[in-house]
Amino acid sequence: MKLYFQIQWSIINRHMKEAGLNIILAWILVSISFGGLSMLFFNKYEYAGYIYFAIPLFLSIRIADFKRNEFLRICYGDQKFHLIRLLENLMISVPFLIVLLISKAFLVSGLLLIFSSLLALLPWDSKFRFILPTPFKKRPFEFIVGFRKTFLVIVLNYAIAIIAVKVDNFNLGLFTLIVSFLISFSYYSFMEDEFYVWTHKDNPNRFLWDKIKVASVFNAILYLPLIILLSLFFPYNIYQILILYGVGVFFMMAVVFIKYSAFPEKVGLKESIVFSVTFYFPPLILITFPYFYFQSIKSLSKVLK
Structure with a gap:
């Protein structure tokens, strides 16, 4: 089991090396940036604690892949498998827990610890298969x-939005809207095969804007009821809701550009760091948006002609 975590640590450091970063310096900068940006975030937004509760849980769910779990179970057995999953979830949660504790969000910290532990025990590898219908083409x-x-x-997320309405907590409602975009952003972490991009036979610019149109429309289909719910029960805050939604759509465009900026490779550590910093300081998107757009055009030009 110790070897497993050593391998994971080596993989992370290797990604840093491939990004041209000094490992020690990179970890120092990441730690300082995370701490400083977190404090700024908590001082600026009342719902920051909710976001720092959701992000580690979301990441824990993301790594609970069926094939990955099956591999771990075969290699280590049931008992060690659950222990590995528990340790992984706690490692993901620790940075966020520290920030929550410093910010005196003790209730949220306790809930994060409990839910992170429970996620390690859920039967993610169930053999039952049900093809869930979707409202998408x-x-x-x-x-x-x-x-x-x-x-x-x-x-x-919808359940939390209903709770926000019942307790008349607009900040909690805004939190669910932010989470809705984070969920949609995660869909673009999957990189399709080069062949499937080639079959579109579009030029890079048209391909990208078609992707953005699809992302915007389908995100609206998925979360229009959420926006209507918040608008009906918080009518005096409708402008904030619409502005936040508009910013979210703009970030959705940036996510599409970031995804294809490294195509056909997966998004690297450098792109992830740039996006994370931009998320904390939204005005930076005015710089990162055109940069990743032109990088995407350059990468896709090798496949789409």
């Missing part, structure tokens, strides 16, 4: 695959 695979993988998370 067949062509844009991101939302079809993503929707089926995150269906329970979407239901939970």
